Amino acid sequence: MTLTIHDTATREKRPFEPRDPQAVGMYVCGPTVYDRIHIGNARPLIVFDVLYRLLRRLYPSVKYVRNITDVDDKINARAAERGVEIGDLTAETIRYFHEDAAALGCLTPDVEPRATETIPEIVALIERLIDQGHAYALDDGHVLFHVPSWPDYGRFANKDRDEQISGARVDVASYKRDPADFVLWKPSDEDQPGWPSPWCDKGRPGWHIECSAMSEKHLGADFDIHGGGLDLVFPHHQNEIAQSCCAHPPGARDGRFAKYWMHNGYVMSEGEKMSKSLGNFYTVRELLDEFPGEALRLVILKTHYRSPLDFSKEKLREAKAELDGFYRRLTGDAAGEPPTALLSALQDDLNTPKAIAALHECDDPSAFRAGADMLGLLQQDAETWFKGGADGPDAAEVERLIDARKAAKKQKDFATADKIRDDLAARGVVLEDKPGGVTEWRRA
Template identity: 55%
Template sequence: MTLYLTNTITRTKEPFVPANPDHVTMYVCGPTVYNFAHIGNARPAVVFDVLYRLLRRRFARVVYARNFTDVDDKINTAAKEVDQPISAITERYIAAYHADMAALGVLTPDLEPRVTEHVPEIIDMVERLIAGGHAYAVEGHVLFHVPTFSAYGALSGRNRDEMIAGARVEVAPYKRDPADFILWKPSTPDLPGWESPWGRGRPGWHIECSAMIERCLGTTLDIHGGGQDLVFPHHENEIAQGTCAHDGELYCRYWVHNGFITVEGRKMSKSLGNVLLVRDLLKEAPGEAIRFALLGAHYRQPLDWSAEGLAQAKRGLDRLYGTLRDLGDAPDVACPPGLLDAFEAALEDDLNFPGAIAELFRMAKAARQATAQADRTAYKAALRGAGHLLGLLQQDPAAWFGQPSGADEATAEIQRLVDARQAARSARDYATADRIRDQLVAVGVVVEDRAEGPVWRRAG
């Protein structure tokens, strides 16, 4: 079978052929860490986690990087409001993001670069763009000169007027062209900044990802992912500066973007008061149910989030886990060849989540109808194997049904401790993680660390 992905830049579904089948690279734009993750942040994390799992099944080596933007005007504002350095804000929300994504069964990427750790690489790339005639310094700023890149607009398909309007470009007298965008900007004494050839300042948003990609994954990516909202201007600008910094070398082979999330049919926004935080949803339903709901639509299509949709996802998982519970007497074996072919074909057809989930339920129905022990054993293995690729069905059924769907105060506190322990482990603070585990054991809670994230149950 061949993996097909819809490539945004060609607007076609293409067979995925990496430049080097022995070393596949993927980069996904991660969060700007100034607040807790909302359900819109969770969708790309889950979508590209499934793609990561699928790639690892097919290729010997896959290197997946997802960044943290840890210097940004929103972070600066949040730090000023509490009179703390930006690191205090970003560390808090990076730990919270790790905990929330672990609760959704999202695997930790191979690399998690941070902007603040790559400022020298950013400065170096800006200097190369200036030297190549693609950028210019003026009044402490450095800007990319868009007319020097003739292919600008190929990703978004916008014309020049649309791009200028869509970018909400700053009208500034020092710009040579209205579409030019910031690579470096000056910092006042009260703002974070680094010394550079153009004075003390900080990087622009777009250059950050290009520099981190070059440092972590090389000059040409196989896959670049992110939300549809990043196509323009962020990814369009990445292509321009990344291509020009590498003397015209291809920046990325496949661009993959997931669709937006709406809430009960409306755009999610602070003004409407409908921004749903992952950590709040985890008080209503298990993380696996939230993940299952996020997989309910094709990744490229909009997904409308609703309380009923989440409840339906929970009921669907109850059915699947009920099937596994009924197969409890069947031994655990490797999945027989061929049994997952239809399921994998759906996933490999541009990550067709609805099609793959339909196959999952078809196998569950066949398992319930099977009477021969060999068939029951085979379907049990198939359900576990399919579940692994989707990041589902990896718990013991008894543990699944032992988890309350809502959270009373005691349950919420247990979940908070489990999340805090996972965040400590992600930060390699094992002393804190062990201390929290002891706290959990003391109140009769057992935590199992699994590839898809921690699972807890009450002992006894």
């Protein structure tokens, strides 16, 4: 069966035909490192991890590049808010990001470039855009991309002129030649990170130019797959396309520098848009304190990557129970061949819900294990899983929570008591109330 991918640019499912079947390249937009990642950030991590696993099975060589944006105004603002050095903040946040990605079962990408390590390439790319008449420099050190210089701008994101201006999230400033023009380089203050350039003694790149430079550095001017969340289609990916195609005119024939574009859908939480004020905003770390990382992964994979995902803790509890059932079936190793139905589902635009259904139906132990491995599931042995593993509470924590539950019941706060019981169950601990107010517990 041929791998098919829904291409955002053409808005249709297309057979995947890599530029070079011996060397497939994939670039996925990674985090801006100023805070812990949330469940919405986790979705592209997991989706494109599964695609990476599939590509590695189908092709002899795959290069997966996932960047880190470590220079950005959000980072500057957060460092100032916390009263810490920018470098200390980014180092800490990158460490947290790697911990969370590992807990979600994600493989390490082949290359993980950082914007701060790509400054020479960024400057060179901006210079090419100026030389070819697609960007202009101002006396104050700003350099801007001139949107009207490229007639195809907006086609990828299906945005007309008014939508380009209103949706670009850029300042409509008097120094711009056109309201839709966006920043490629900007001057830095004394307290902001910066590097010397032809346009000012100390400056830093705009957000969009970073990815164009990093993808070109590690995959070339043209590559196979570019991925990310649906929120990046405009303006970020539209601007990447404009920059990269204008810097390499032959690539402008089809208006894309990546051959295929893939975008995962939005994540809702508890039926509504995620918001801290609504109490339905969850960081991955907060969820990992209650649930195994594989449960988060399974919840995300049970919805097709292009569909909206309505996330809830109840779904995590259900996923934990489903994984319990999988682990009870676990025998053998992953040396076998995954079920044909599972591979066929993944090759059909990464249909992970159908792949999970195929895993349920598989009765061959080796195929079952190999299929789970394709999805990044069942990465522990069964004994570790049912003991709670690294994600399970230790005995002292269980006893503390039992005491808290007893106190809640004594105060007739049964909602809190039930929540403690359910949360422990989700983490692999079953409580059994005995006569006389005694509560015993066991690993599930």
